[in-house]
Amino acid sequence: MAETADHGGGVRSIKVFIPDNPLGHTLVYVVDTDRGPVLIDTGWDDPASWDTLAEGLAGCGTSVDEIHGVVVTHHHPDHHGLSGKVREASGSWIAMHAADTAIVRRTRETRPGRWFSYMTAKLITVGAPEEHVAPLRDAAPRSTLPGFSPALPDREIVPGELLDLPGRRLRAIWTPGHTPGHVCLHLEEQHPSQLPGNGRLFSGDHLLPEITPHIGLYEDPDDGTITDPLGDYLDSLERIGRLAPAEVLPAHQYVFTDGPGRVRELLDHHEERLTGLRALLVEPLTPWQVAERMEWNRPWAQIPYGSRNIAVSEAEAHLRRLVKLGRAEAVPGTEPVTYVAV
Incomplete structure (x- = not known):
């Protein structure tokens, strides 16, 4: 039987x-609205996961075909995987940030x-x-990959704006x-148990109680933009810290x-991780060598x-952050590229 919880x-x-x-499971949240329940994330696209979601909705007093909308915290398959099936069954909309x-x-x-x-x-x-690269090279000509047809959202989550959820105040924070x-997603409503703080926060994978989310490079084969995902993450964390919610409802582990x-x-x-990584760079190291030593x-x-x-x-994301901070640099002319502390 699906495990559910009532958060008030x-x-x-x-x-x-x-x-x-x-990780074991994704916490899918069911939020009541004046037009029917809205899901925050949906879980992995797997028959057992679908059955669990359907059983859980029944345990919450509703069903898949009553879902009004799906709000996706991010595109990863353990969050967005079942969104398309929910939409097919219910006629609901799917909302996601444009990026x-x-x-x-x-x-x-x-x-x-x-x-x-x-x-x-x-x-x-x-x-x-070479022994790590070879399987990918060999697989390319006959490759197939699961999860290559995720559902295309039909609504955009605009940062700073309230989502169109009648009867609720749910504001998107990028x-x-x-x-x-x-x-x-910040639920700008008083906590049902009167806990002190500023509403409740559905935090997706951004803020989890015991584990650190993976922060790697943003992968786009056709975009050479030099991004700084770890810098983005740290800045985002500080914004969430200033928000000071009364309670955090994450997508994994527990509230x-x-x-x-x-x-x-x-x-x-x-x-601490950046400091330790810089200490490794007393000699020039490739990102692979850095990862081996982290x-x-x-x-x-x-x-x-x-x-x-x-x-x-993840090692590359930390290296890129060190470079941006002026604490490391790429060694000119190295191939594969190496990095050293400055």
Whole structure:
């Protein structure tokens, strides 16, 4: 049976299963409005996840076909995966920030072979060894990838504006970093249990009680813009800290209070990580070598193949932040490129 929780004030949550993922589940929120329930995120596109969502909605006293709208915090498949099926079943709208809608559109239009070729070239550039690159190169000609047809949203979430939810005051806050179009959603209503603070915050993956979201480079094979995702994330964190919500309703783990305290912990964590990374750069290192030396939740030798790609992207994001801060620089003429502290 699906696990649900009532958070008061017309807000409930459903734990929707994520297959083969240590996170375990996505917390899908059901928000009552004058035109019917609205979902914040929908969960992974998997038959078991769909069944869990449907059971959970029944447990909340509603059903999939009664859903009025879907508000997506960001495009990742554990959040946006079931949105299309909900829309098909209910006729609901799907809303997403324009930056992530652009990623959805590009994903739908990009042939898997193009993506494999891009990743192959990128890994060579960061200094990945041949044994890591070879499987991607070999897979490209016959490649297929799951999740390459995510639902295209039909409404835009505009930062700073109230969403069109009759009877509710839900304001969008743009919080890039985890993705370029990630949004948090501020419920500007008094907390139902009168907790002190400024309303409630649906934080997606931006602010989680015990884990740090992945911050890697924004990947676009056709855009050479030099972005700074970690800088975006840290700036976004500070904005959320100043908001001081009474309660935070994240997309994973559990609901918690003291959002500003958690923000401070995350800011300190990333500053420590940047300081430690700069200490590694006493000698020139490629992004791959940096990733091998960084601290992860397990030794590098035990990190699975796909997770190593994610780790390298996170290492690149931290390197890019150090460069922007003037604390490191690329060594001219190196190929693959190396970085050194300054």
